[in-house]
Amino acid sequence: MTALATAAELEAPTDRKSTILNTALAVFSEKGIEATTIDDIRQRSQASVGSIYHHFGTKEGIAAALFARGIDDYWAQLIAGAESQASAEGMIRGLIEAHINWIISKPDLARFLFSRRQAVSPAYEQAIRLRTADHFKTVFNLLKPWFKQGLLRRLPADLYGPALMGPAQEYSRQWLSGRSETDPRAAIKELSLIAWRSLAADPDSPT
Amino acid sequence: MTALATAAELEAPTDRKSTILNTALAVFSEKGIEATTIDDIRQRSQASVGSIYHHFGTKEGIAAALFARGIDDYWAQLIAGAESQASAEGMIRGLIEAHINWIISKPDLARFLFSRRQAVSPAYEQAIRLRTADHFKTVFNLLKPWFKQGLLRRLPADLYGPALMGPAQEYSRQWLSGRSETDPRAAIKELSLIAWRSLAADPDSPT
Amino acid sequence: MTALATAAELEAPTDRKSTILNTALAVFSEKGIEATTIDDIRQRSQASVGSIYHHFGTKEGIAAALFARGIDDYWAQLIAGAESQASAEGMIRGLIEAHINWIISKPDLARFLFSRRQAVSPAYEQAIRLRTADHFKTVFNLLKPWFKQGLLRRLPADLYGPALMGPAQEYSRQWLSGRSETDPRAAIKELSLIAWRSLAADPDSPT
Amino acid sequence: MTALATAAELEAPTDRKSTILNTALAVFSEKGIEATTIDDIRQRSQASVGSIYHHFGTKEGIAAALFARGIDDYWAQLIAGAESQASAEGMIRGLIEAHINWIISKPDLARFLFSRRQAVSPAYEQAIRLRTADHFKTVFNLLKPWFKQGLLRRLPADLYGPALMGPAQEYSRQWLSGRSETDPRAAIKELSLIAWRSLAADPDSPT
DNA sequence: GATGAATGAGCATTCATTCAT
DNA sequence: CATGAATGAATGCTCATTCAT
Numbered sequence A, B, C, D: 001m002t003a004l005a006t007a008a009e010l011e012a013p014t015d016r017k018s019t020i021l022n023t024a025l026a027v028f029s030e031k032g033i034e035a036t037t038i039d040d041i042r043q044r045s046q047a048s049v050g051s052i053y054h055h056f057g058t059k060e061g062i063a064a065a066l067f068a069r070g071i072d073d074y075w076a077q078l079i080a081g082a083e084s085q086a087s088a089e090g091m092i093r094g095l096i097e098a099h100i101n102w103i104i105s106k107p108d109l110a111r112f113l114f115s116r117r118q119a120v121s122p123a124y125e126q127a128i129r130l131r132t133a134d135h136f137k138t139v140f141n142l143l144k145p146w147f148k149q150g151l152l153r154r155l156p157a158d159l160y161g162p163a164l165m166g167p168a169q170e171y172s173r174q175w176l177s178g179r180s181e182t183d184p185r186a187a188i189k190e191l192s193l194i195a196w197r198s199l200a201a202d203p204d205s206p207t
Numbered sequence E: 001g002a003t004g005a006a007t008g009a010g011c012a013t014t015c016a017t018t019c020a021t
Numbered sequence F: 001c002a003t004g005a006a007t008g009a010a011t012g013c014t015c016a017t018t019c020a021t
Helices: A002-011 A016-031 A038-045 A049-056 A059-083 A088-105 A107-114 A122-148 A157-176 A184-199 B002-011 B016-031 B038-045 B049-056 B059-083 B088-105 B107-115 B122-148 B157-176 B184-199 C002-011 C016-031 C038-045 C049-056 C059-083 C088-105 C107-114 C122-148 C157-176 C184-199 D002-011 D016-031 D038-045 D049-056 D059-083 D088-105 D107-115 D122-148 D157-176 D184-199
Strands: none
Touching: A016 A038, A016 A049, A016 A059, A016 A107, A038 A049, A049 A059, A059 A088, A059 A107, A059 A122, A088 A107, A088 A122, A088 A157, A088 A184, A107 A157, A157 A184, A157 B157, A157 B184, A184 B157, A184 B184, B016 B038, B016 B049, B016 B059, B016 B107, B038 B049, B049 B059, B059 B088, B059 B107, B059 B122, B088 B107, B088 B122, B088 B157, B088 B184, B107 B157, B157 B184, C016 C038, C016 C049, C016 C059, C016 C107, C038 C049, C049 C059, C059 C088, C059 C107, C059 C122, C088 C107, C088 C122, C088 C157, C088 C184, C107 C157, C157 C184, C157 D157, C157 D184, C184 D157, C184 D184, D016 D038, D016 D049, D016 D059, D016 D107, D038 D049, D049 D059, D059 D088, D059 D107, D059 D122, D088 D107, D088 D122, D088 D157, D088 D184, D107 D157, D157 D184
């Protein structure tokens, strides 16, 4: 499966390129992209500047490579989480669960992915946006049957994302920046319920 | 009212200090704090480097001044929004409404406030966190009666924020970065309902 | 007079800016523009990198400043040399003499001026070309009377420069690069004669 | 004929070494030696860095190889041009003609040859100078009879070159850098006349 | 012979900050 | 209070060259 393959690629640092990438991820996560210097990456990765540039061309090239992998990896997990469920509520829980589990298992990548801003050039920004929209559509298609059956509410297009993932996302940000005390796993149930309540067609529907 | 006073202070004054601050806000919002140089601010504000340093001492000093004002301004508006309401559901709507309205009226300040990260030194970070926690407590106290009356659900402490503001926050991020098409004002009603559903106690099983 | 003023400015290194410029000229002349590093200039000028960039913006900015002054200075001397003469032959001798004397008195500037190539960006290149063409026209106007009187031969436009200054120029290149043994002053008479022979309308005209 | 052989060698062969050399010449001509990177040559020649170094050892090695061929090729043509003539004036015309024709037929090589400066290390510089002096002597020997017959003027040694080739050289520089409008072929006659006038012993001598 | 990953010294340039006027 | 010249550490990036495969 792509998700696993990518994940494996992110973890198995046998060759220089992967080593550099993993190191970069760690430093980016710690200090932020802008505050990270090529020299930071060089020192920790034991690679030479030349080698880093040979493989990535630019500091931004490193970030872009990480973004591409990170996004695909994240969404693959989300989609897998949704596909493993057969009911409307189950699918929503599956998404929240997958999100939280991904955050927990790859906090560095998560911090990196969710902290961007002008960090990446407009060109990449656009590419990332399209890719995200594409993945989002896949998820939406998985939920479509429940919309058709009237189990999920119709909302303005811009609000599906916030309604479904907003609370989990906000919670994740807190946890990732160390501002949370509870175990994320314990939050899954409640966050799933919140998402379900927000989207369920009938507020009185049984949980 | 505090909110208005602060707002006035942010917009109106034409003295050097305020000019610099307003310029800095604009540039920070456009390029991010780290990517903004003192020279950017100098050029747009028509002030000299010396003058900027005379007033703020450090680049971070500028950011800190903006943060302080921004946070207080934002929360003052939130609190005012809550206080203007007398019911549980009304109060939640009041908060969401105040949030969205603030975002709309001060998008630069909003972008600046919500985009931070390692941008500010740990010292300020801590101060900001405490201040935020304090404001949050004020809001929480306003909601307390409804909790006591069993109208609002009890949640793990870390989840109140995400449940209440998560969707609105997520939506705001999208809108502020230009990734949203709907008019924010039109989203208020739906976001309020989402927040209310997330927090309202189940009529069948009161906590 | 402009020429003197410029010359004075080039020699009187009272302020930082002039000091940097003079130092740059010396190093450029020694090692060539491309081979010269900002650090070379910094060390010899006792200025800081920041200061250099404060005044010139770019390494190329330094070269451009030198070019502008150098060209004007050179042509001013040429023109003065021509203007000091009242006959056709005298004027041609005046030009050659001025050329050689300028080379001798400012060898660094001469080496710098005559060694360019892709060293300067196309933008500057164009500016330089226009400026040179302008100066050339001034000289040509001084010679015009002799053309009208039939004392000087008509040539294809592109050949006036080579015919008039080619030998002197070629000789100068040799001398500036140390490939010449004779005293340039001794060459003036002969080079003037060569130029005169090349341009004189009547080969029988007396020397 | 040597000239043709060399020319053929420069243009025809399709093996790696020649391809690299021809590519290098093109890039050198466009951007100058110093500004050309091995990577520029690699990209355009489709060869690998390793291959380039295998054949030439150094970046300077490439330039040196080109210089050697270029100089020999140029002078061979000059000498051939002189040898094809039997009169003093014819010989001078032959030289100018050969010069211009060579410039036209191999503009890249010409640009490369005439643009050097600190581009090559002192060691090569010296070798080139000696080689050039040698070729020059050959030409001078061809002209010797006319000097003995009193058809050509005696000049300080350093001035023969400038007097003979200065105008043609200056004109060539202009043409090679695109600053000339007239067809070089049309300039041959006039440039020959100029050279002849400069060197002819007696101004009354027939043209 | 060919390939391309790896190296690391070197360079132009940036930028927050200071301080004399 | 304002100005802008001066500072210099820090940084991203280049590029000739080496060498194992």
